[in-house]
Amino acid sequence: MGVCYYNLKNFTKAIEEMERAIKISPNHQIGLLNLGVVNLTAGNAAKSKEWLQKAIKVNPNSEYGKRAQELLNAHQTN
Numbered sequence: 001m002g003v004c005y006y007n008l009k010n011f012t013k014a015i016e017e018m019e020r021a022i023k024i025s026p027n028h029q030i031g032l033l034n035l036g037v038v039n040l041t042a043g044n045a046a047k048s049k050e051w052l053q054k055a056i057k058v059n060p061n062s063e064y065g066k067r068a069q070e071l072l073n074a075h076q077t078n
Contacts, residue, residue, distance in 0.1 A: 002034065011042035029058040033068050040075060048075070 002017035018035045022028060032055035039048035048071075055068035 002038070006034075006038050006041075011038055014038045015042070027058050029055050029062060029064045032058065033064050033071075036068060036071060040071065045075065 002014045002021065005011070005014035005017060015035065015038055018031060018038065022031050022035065025031065032051050036048045036052035036055060039045075039051060052068040052072045056065050056072070059065045060069065
């Protein structure tokens, strides 16, 4: 549902749905990455950074961990 809301550009609902899913499966790396992307798109840079760091922590060497690291590097805030 979160991805559907994201595609509809309803970022608030997307975040709500994705956070609900992460409560059920806290180490779901794709979900953590998605929360980073949605928050970044919504303009929540600090929150995005938190989610991307969590995605990296799950497995920094996986495809999703590497993608999260790329996003984090590309959108560093000072």
